[in-house]
Amino acid sequence: MSAPGSEPNATERAEARAIRKRWVTLAEIVAVAGLLISATTAWLSWSDRRSEEHEKQIEKITEARTRTLVRLTATPEHGGASLALKDAEHDVQSVDIRFPKALGVPAQNSILSPHVDADWIAKPLLEATRDGPDKREGRLPILVAASYWDGDQKRTDTAIYDLVWETEGGLIWGHKLKLKGLMLRERTASAPRLDGLWKVEKPR
Incomplete structure (x- = not known):
């Protein structure tokens, strides 16, 4: 070590420079760490906001899609x-109804006051159930395309519904077919799927 008041020697000057470098290096590390923490915090905050915005967009799209869907209900009239x-x-203005191909019933269209008539399907269903008990109940899958106006845009929603029917026996007129209700089964426009469901549901 140099005497008091004397100039520091080369060794002391080197040690001083090394100490200053260590302090500078430590300060730089602390500064960089601070920047990394700030950047990470900012990125996480931005990522959270973006995720929330994305979820809100998905919710809006889902809600808008849900509002366009039709869910038909049915009320029996004229004794079924x-x-x-x-x-x-x-306000559904028309329905186009397709039946399983094996049933041999042509497609039907109903407008203004959409409805399903038992007469459309009575013959093939009564023939299919004539050897069974007089009173019988079953389901007939039908493909329904329901159309309505949303402002100035026409929309059509297609789905498979189960048409619930029952037969009753009579002493004079024989078996009679009555319609009981309608239940949503699947949201699809697939005719092959309709035919596949009928293979399972048809009377045996």
């Missing part, structure tokens, strides 16, 4: 001779 169809959320 027909079903009046309606949707609580939309």
Whole structure:
């Protein structure tokens, strides 16, 4: 060590420079660490906001899609001779109804007051159940395309519904077919799927 008042020697100057470098290096590390922490915090905050915005967008799209869907309900009329169809959320103006191909029933269209008539399907269903008990109940899958207006845009929602039916025996007129109700089964426009469901549901 140099005497008091004397100039520091080379060794002391080197040690002083090394100490200053260590302090500078430590300060730089602390500064960089602070920047990394700040950057990470900012990124996490931005990522959270973006995730929330994305979730809100998905919710809005889902809600908008849900509002366009039709869910038909049915009310028996004339003792089950027909079903009046309606949707609580939309003013359905027409329905196009397709039946399983094996049933041999042509497609039907109902407008203004959408409905299903038992006469459309009575013959093939009564033939299919004539060897069974007089009173019988079953389901007939049907493909329904329901159309309505949303402002100035026409929308059509297609789904498979189960048409619930029952037969009753009579002494004079024989078996009679009555319609009981309608239940949503699947949201699809697939005719092959309709035919596949009928293979399972058809009377045996």
